[in-house]
Amino acid sequence: MGVNFDLNDLQAFRAVVELGSFRKAAEAVNISQPALSRRIEKLEEALGVxxxxxxxxxxxxxxxxxxFAPSAEQLLDDLDVALLGIRDVSSSRLGHVNIACVPSVAYYFLPNVIASYHRRFPRIRVKLLDSSANEVLGAVISGEADFGVSFMGSQEPEVEFKLLLQERFVAACRRDHPLARKKRVTWNELYEHEYVSVDKTSGNRLLLDQALSGVAPPAPSICETRHVTTMLGLVEAGLGVAAVPSMAMPGRDHPILTSVPLVEPVVKRRVGIVRRRGRPLTPAAQEFHRAIVESKRDGFASSDGPGDGPSEGAAASERAKGKRAS
Structure with missing residues (x-):
């Protein structure tokens, strides 16, 4: 038995599903509302439901x-992938992209990338899954996310990790704190002051515990959080200092917070894009992937150099109209 519907009918169906309105869907696909209703009726008649x-x-x-909705979406995505390389379908399609990322990426860097992406592709919706590093991996493996941005790869063979940059950990403090006057701070000096930290569920905590096996704080932190962004809020409130990835810091113009490079030892982490191996990206996801890589190249600079690395990186990000994040 033949199937008596076409691509236009599926696109009309997806538009109604995503926008929840026949009027908005008709505007999105550039047809009249009666014409869109006829397409939906044709699809329903062909399917018999x-x-x-x-x-x-x-x-x-x-x-x-x-x-039926996920199957229709997959059919349209597969068609777009097939057409990719023949013509640019991303700028005209109505679709979505799901990105998983660690929270400080979502807080400082991705908002600017999303804003730029939306200007280029206003009809594509972006869903941001801001979660822990382990949850980012899980979302990529399960297919919930098209890809992830994180600082942890995976030993699983189906996952690949593409390095974007390396960043160092810095001492985050208020501008009126004694450490703010220093050019660099040792870990032992940091721990002489009241400090806040991330708890053992954080991937950052695991990384620091491994790198600082020879550094023993004389006292425990006064407060633990799960995410770096929350920890920065505590520092800003005057609860203490903190060791954070340099990209998590705001720019030079922040009125309260500043940072100082941490040494003895210098601790770095690798930030990259996590993808499921062998799974092609949809055109919408491919364009977002490209936007992240371009932002890194244009201004999302590494903090490996001398001096106040995070402030230099933040200034470069501002020049590229994209703030940095962890």
Missing amino acids: RLFERTTRSVTLTTVGRV
């Missing part, structure tokens, strides 16, 4: 519609 429950106020998927 109702896909939407429609009232004067709302449009919702039926049970069958909810089952």
